[in-house]
Amino acid sequence: MNIFKLIFNLLLPAHCSICGRELFYYEKHFCLHCYADMPLTYFWTLKRHPAEQTFWGRCYIEKVYSLFIYTNNYRKPIHELKYKGNIKIGLYLGEMLGKKICLLSFPITYLVPVPLHWRKRIARGYNQSEIIAQGILKGMQGKMCRESSGRENRHPAILPNLLVRKAFTKTQTKKERIDRWHNVKDAFAINPKVARRIKPEDRILLIDDVLTTGATLEACASILVEELGCRVSIATLAWVE
Numbered sequence: 001m002n003i004f005k006l007i008f009n010l011l012l013p014a015h016c017s018i019c020g021r022e023l024f025y026y027e028k029h030f031c032l033h034c035y036a037d038m039p040l041t042y043f044w045t046l047k048r049h050p051a052e053q054t055f056w057g058r059c060y061i062e063k064v065y066s067l068f069i070y071t072n073n074y075r076k077p078i079h080e081l082k083y084k085g086n087i088k089i090g091l092y093l094g095e096m097l098g099k100k101i102c103l104l105s106f107p108i109t110y111l112v113p114v115p116l117h118w119r120k121r122i123a124r125g126y127n128q129s130e131i132i133a134q135g136i137l138k139g140m141q142g143k144m145c146r147e148s149s150g151r152e153n154r155h156p157a158i159l160p161n162l163l164v165r166k167a168f169t170k171t172q173t174k175k176e177r178i179d180r181w182h183n184v185k186d187a188f189a190i191n192p193k194v195a196r197r198i199k200p201e202d203r204i205l206l207i208d209d210v211l212t213t214g215a216t217l218e219a220c221a222s223i224l225v226e227e228l229g230c231r232v233s234i235a236t237l238a239w240v241e
């Protein structure tokens with residue numbers, strides 16, 4: 001560890017994003033206790049799981065990956081990423097998820113973050129899904145992943161502008177599923193300039209922060225499947241049980 005980092009840490013200690021305890025210099029974002037207690041979904045080890053069933057009969061999704069269950073204090077890192085400008089925690093959790101995803105059997109061609117409306121993006125300064133995509137890519141590029149996949153350096157590329165959010169939808173947290181669907185189904189479009197790169201054999205990993213009812217992800221995935229004819233999987237940091 002760098003001596004300057006150590007001094008900086010002593011003067012301005014970081015705190016655990018989950019429990020708030022002061023972190024030791026060897027801990028990153030979470031204390032060891034909260035890291036060990038993280039409610040991982042283990043979707044990457046399961047053939048079938050409830051998050052995939054969310055999309056049954058709605059849209060064909062190959063695989064669904066979420067890192068942890070959105071519960072108790074484990075909601076906090078998502079909140080920090082979305083509303084408090086904590087980009088580093090998004091990258092860190094994205095990288096964790098990327099390492100899990102690279103254990104899957106098929107190669108992903110493109111990582112496509114769920115877009116924000118341009119007004120919201122300007123207000124926030126970044127798109128949290130794009131940050132997660134960058135973390136996932138880093139996780140997939142790791143040495144262990146290269147070895148486990150047995151493939152050469154054929155890593156996916158991030159396409160942040162493939163999808164465009166047309167409508168400025170209001171925060172949806174308290175709406176019912178049907179209302180949400182009407183609200184989001186027409187909110188997205190394909191950017192034809194970027195879409196030229198996509199071939200029908202491509203596999204897209206669609207990325208968002210949290211999987212709740214799946215309405216937003218379904219709207220995005222439907223466009224990708226129907227208009228571009230490619231296969232779509234989904235990755236989110238958290239999943240609402």
Ligand SMILES: [Zn+2]
Pocket residue numbers: 016017018019020021030031032033034035
């Ligand atoms: Zn903690």
